[in-house]
Amino acid sequence: MYQIFTALKSRSEICLKFGFRQITCVIFLILTATLSDVHAAGLAQSVSINVKNVPVKDVLNQLTKKTGYNFICDADVIKATKLITLRASNAALIDVLNQCFMAQAVDILFDNEHTVVIRQKEKVPVKEASAAISITGKVKDAQGLSLPGVSVLIKGTTTGTVTDANGGFSIRVPNDNSVLVFSFIGFLSQEVVVKGQTVLNITLLEAAKSLNEVVVVGYGQQSRATVTSAITKVEGKSIANQPVSTPGEALAGLAPGVQVQSDQGAKPGAPPTIRVRGVSSLSSSNEPLYVVDGYP
Structure with a gap:
């Protein structure tokens, strides 16, 4: 719904008053390339106006009389605009209109037929954030x-x-x-x-790691070049055929610094006693730490 504010002139201009009458109608506007954001002539037009607490439609009527421009204004914009107090002397028409509608988001469009269209800005849909x-x-x-x-x-x-x-x-x-x-x-x-x-x-999938390049230890993976502690590798094939009853006994003699003592004679079925790098410790247990798949 738009309201039209237009200046109608006859030969004797006796019908000028009729041109300021408010007309409310539905207009289907087809905006073509001839309708630009701000026409050069509209920017150059100067106007003086002095109003206090008047409706915007009265301001547009005065601007029509002073400039000869016809105004087509969205009815919703007119309803939402408060009373206007404005004083301008030789101000650009576009500046006067901007002051009139400064509290609203509007588009002010000039064409080359001395017509100004004032409409609400199109709302850009806000994309909703995707839910988690x-x-x-x-x-x-x-x-x-x-x-x-x-x-x-x-x-x-x-x-x-x-x-x-x-x-x-x-x-x-x-x-x-x-x-x-x-x-x-x-x-x-x-x-x-x-x-x-x-x-x-x-x-x-399992990673085919070369132990010459990477060492898999109980607390992660390290490059062999950065390992400062002693690392000993015992191949599975080295213990596969040994005649022992427990995996611990199979380590006997295969890992330097690892002492394996079997208690099978005194306690049949008991696991062997394993010591790494001697049996002396001030604050720690002498028992080895077993880590399987990253779990101690």
């Missing part, structure tokens, strides 16, 4: 065995979790574009894009 997505799943190895303790991290953040004893996990990600990084000692890391998925079943 809950992701659950399970992590296994190539043999289908569950992997507990696998790190599950949202890429680019410090937010993450670890898999439970059954290899299961649950995590909330910001959106469909989130990437989850799965990593575990001795396995290749894997990155997965969520893409609308809510259940992820991940299979991690």
Whole structure:
């Protein structure tokens, strides 16, 4: 709904008063390339006006009389505009209009037919933030065995979790574009894009590490060049065919600095006593620490 403020002139201009009458109608405007943001002629037009606490429609009527411009104004804009107090002397028409509608978001458009269109700015839709997505799943190895303790991290953040004893996990990600990084000692890391998925079943592949380059220790992985402690490797084939009843006894004589003493004679079935680098310690236990799959 628009209101039109126009100056109608006859030969004798006796009908001028009729041109200021308020007309309310529905106008279907087709804005073409001839309608620009600010026409050069509109910017150059100067006007003087002095009003106090008057409706905006009265101001537009006066501007029509003073400038010869016809005004087409959105009816909602007129209703929302408060009474106007304005004093301007030889001010640009565009500046006067901006002061009239300074409290509203409007577009003021001039065309080359001495017509000014005043309308509300189009509202740009605000894209709603994507809701967080809950992701659950399970992590296994190539043999289908569950992997507990696998790190599950949202890429680019410090937010993450670890898999439970059954290899299961649950995590909330910001959106469909989130990437989850799965990593575990001795396995290749894997990155997965969520893409609308809510259940992820991940299979991690073992990493073929060369012990000449990388040493897998109980507290992580290190380059051999940075390892300062003594590292001894015992191949599985070295203990596979030994006639012993426990894995501990199989280490006897294979690892320098490791002493293995069997108590089978006095206590049949008892595990052997193992000492690493001697038996003297001031504050620590002499018992070795066994770490299996990262768990002591």
